[in-house]
Amino acid sequence: MSTKPRVESALPGEAVSFATAMMHAPDILGRFGELYADFWQRGIISQEVKEMTRIRNARITDCGY
Amino acid sequence: MPRAMSEFVSLLAQRPELADRYAAFLASVQGHAAVPERLHALCRARIQQIHGVPPSGLDDATLSQLAVTDYSSFSRAETTALRVAEKMSLQYHGITDEEVEQVRREVGNDGCVALLTALSFYDVECRLQLTAEALDVD
Numbered sequence: 001m002s003t004k005p006r007v008e009s010a011l012p013g014e015a016v017s018f019a020t021a022m023m024h025a026p027d028i029l030g031r032f033g034e035l036y037a038d039f040w041q042r043g044i045i046s047q048e049v050k051e052m053t054r055i056r057n058a059r060i061t062d063c064g065y
Numbered sequence: 066m067p068r069a070m071s072e073f074v075s076l077l078a079q080r081p082e083l084a085d086r087y088a089a090f091l092a093s094v095q096g097h098a099a100v101p102e103r104l105h106a107l108c109r110a111r112i113q114q115i116h117g118v119p120p121s122g123l124d125d126a127t128l129s130q131l132a133v134t135d136y137s138s139f140s141r142a143e144t145t146a147l148r149v150a151e152k153m154s155l156q157y158h159g160i161t162d163e164e165v166e167q168v169r170r171e172v173g174n175d176g177c178v179a180l181l182t183a184l185s186f187y188d189v190e191c192r193l194q195l196t197a198e199a200l201d202v203d
Contacts, residue, residue: 006165007177024175025097028182031090038086062158 073190076197094183099176107131107143108150108180109187115154116191142171146180153184154191 005016010023022029040047057063074091077084095105110120111131120128130136134151136144145167152160169177 004162006162007169007174010174022178022182025093025178025182027093028090028097028179031086031093032182035083035086035090038083042082043080 072194076193076202091186094179094186097176097179099172100179100183101142104143104146104172104180105183107139108146108184111147111150112154112184112187113191115151116188116195118191118194145171146184149181150184150187154188 005021007016007021007024009016009020010026011020014020019029022032040050074084074088077087095102106122107127110123110128113120114128114132120131123131130138131147134147136147139147145164149160149164149168152164165177165181168180172180
């Protein structure tokens with residue numbers, strides 16, 4: 001597992017993060033944001049259940065997010 | 066290879082707006098200029114093979130090479146991308162800094178972001194397809 005950022009920030013002076021790394025491809029980031037927002041804000045499954053499954057998935061995959 | 070449609074998208078038809086947004090997202094990933102279409106096709110097919118999902122979008126000879134990880138006839142960029150694709154599904158913590166750096170050198174920062182995003186969602190597509198099949202969802 002990596003212990004350092006693998007892609008630098010696309011925004012000069014800003015720390016690397018998921019968003020600032022993804023800004024190397026802003027169109028992809030924008031489309032991802034639209035997809036993610038739809039996933040979280042719509043549908044019959046509550047946000048609480050979605051958040052529980054997100055956290056469970058993050059723990060299983062040892063993801064810092 | 067269809068640029069934006071997949072069985073994953075057809076499964077999402079039960080949530081049409083989500084399906085539309087996924088199709089638009091995937092089109093932006095696959096349409097990114099820094100990553101050739103063939104690179105996507107190779108990596109997607111290899112990830113499908115790893116999951117046991119029927120691969121698509123490539124000729125039989127190429128699929129046979131992928132199945133036995135014979136990358137000798139592929140370009141350096143293709144081989145580099147496939148090495149990361151090999152690990153994306155089941156060995157994601159095994160992807161090394163050097164392997165990602167090699168991808169970055171081949172396709173640049175923007176291509177690296179596009180390719181890694183593509184690989185992760187090709188993996189997602191397979192997982193949802195297999196899950197839906199197990200649940201008999203159509």
